[in-house]
Amino acid sequence: MTVVEIQTKIDQFEKLMTKADVIEKADLQMIVDDLETERIKLLTAGLRELSINIDTNDLQELDNIADSFKQGTLEIKNQTELIGQAISIGKNLVSKFT
Amino acid sequence: MNKIIKGLLLCLVISLSSCGISNELRGSSQKLVELNSQIDSSQFEFHKTVISSLEAFLAAEKKKSENTYKKTVSLQEDAFRLKVQRIFKSEKESMDEKMVKFLNAQGDRDKNIDKASSNRILRTSLIEQALSNLNESSDLLIKAEMKQGESIRAINAYLQEKRPLEEVQDQLNLNFEFVKDYMGQANSLIAKTKPIINILNP
Numbered sequence: 001m002t003v004v005e006i007q008t009k010i011d012q013f014e015k016l017m018t019k020a021d022v023i024e025k026a027d028l029q030m031i032v033d034d035l036e037t038e039r040i041k042l043l044t045a046g047l048r049e050l051s052i053n054i055d056t057n058d059l060q061e062l063d064n065i066a067d068s069f070k071q072g073t074l075e076i077k078n079q080t081e082l083i084g085q086a087i088s089i090g091k092n093l094v095s096k097f098t
Numbered sequence: 099m100n101k102i103i104k105g106l107l108l109c110l111v112i113s114l115s116s117c118g119i120s121n122e123l124r125g126s127s128q129k130l131v132e133l134n135s136q137i138d139s140s141q142f143e144f145h146k147t148v149i150s151s152l153e154a155f156l157a158a159e160k161k162k163s164e165n166t167y168k169k170t171v172s173l174q175e176d177a178f179r180l181k182v183q184r185i186f187k188s189e190k191e192s193m194d195e196k197m198v199k200f201l202n203a204q205g206d207r208d209k210n211i212d213k214a215s216s217n218r219i220l221r222t223s224l225i226e227q228a229l230s231n232l233n234e235s236s237d238l239l240i241k242a243e244m245k246q247g248e249s250i251r252a253i254n255a256y257l258q259e260k261r262p263l264e265e266v267q268d269q270l271n272l273n274f275e276f277v278k279d280y281m282g283q284a285n286s287l288i289a290k291t292k293p294i295i296n297i298l299n300p
Binding site for chain 1: 169225231235238245248251253260261269
């Protein structure tokens with residue numbers, strides 16, 4: 001049964017209750033109570049069974065990727081600085097000999 | 099000689115272009131970071147709205163479930179009172195028979211209220227499970243999106259960083275056009291000196 005079908009049944013029972021005496025109303029309300037429980041079961045099923053394919057390991061993996069590239073950037077920066085310094089020393093030496 | 103110069107030039111061009119990162123690639127990477135940030139913030143807003151709507155919807159269901167329980171209990175009590183009135187109004191039955199009927203009515207009421215109570219506990223638990231799973235998944239997704247954005251920014255920073263060879267190029271003022279001009283001049287000089295060399299080496 002779908003949520004809409006259950007709701008339709010609940011509506012039908014509630015309509016019947018308007019014409020019933022207190023004892024009948026109480027009996028009908030017990031059916032409505034059960035139907036409400038079924039309705040909630042169906043209504044929340046999607047959210048209760050919701051699963052995403054990401055876990056804490058994936059988050060750690062993303063951290064590692066970011067760290068690797070940050071480290072790589074730092075290494076390149078250091079290499080470039082060293083080369084810059086070497087060329088600058090070389091230029092100074094050349095200017096002294098010419 | 100001409101072939102050697104052309105070969106050297108080709109090697110230089112290949113080495114410079116393969117080790118450096120083109121401006122187009124750096125521009126695309128920067129654009130990716132900007133677009134990713136835009137998508138992330140839109141996605142975050144959408145996510146927040148959907149989650150809060152679902153939370154409101156589940157809160158309303160919880161309230162409705164409480165009302166159902168209260169109505170069930172109240173009707174059971176009303177029905178029990180009416181049954182008791184009818185039992186004790188009757189003049190056909192003995193007091194013992196009336197007591198048996200009273201106890202049965204009481205038992206029915208208690209059984210129904212117990213059932214309504216367990217239904218209520220089940221409904222609340224289902225709603226809370228849904229809420230908890232929703233929030234857990236949402237938190238994980240937001241964390242993953244943030245970390246993904248951070249990785250993209252780190253990759254971009256890596257690509258934007260000047261390569262050692264580019265530093266060499268900058269420091270030595272190396273310039274392709276200059277190298278090409280220089281090589282062109284050298285080639286034309288070689289071409290001019292060729293007839294003289296041919297005369298000298300008959």
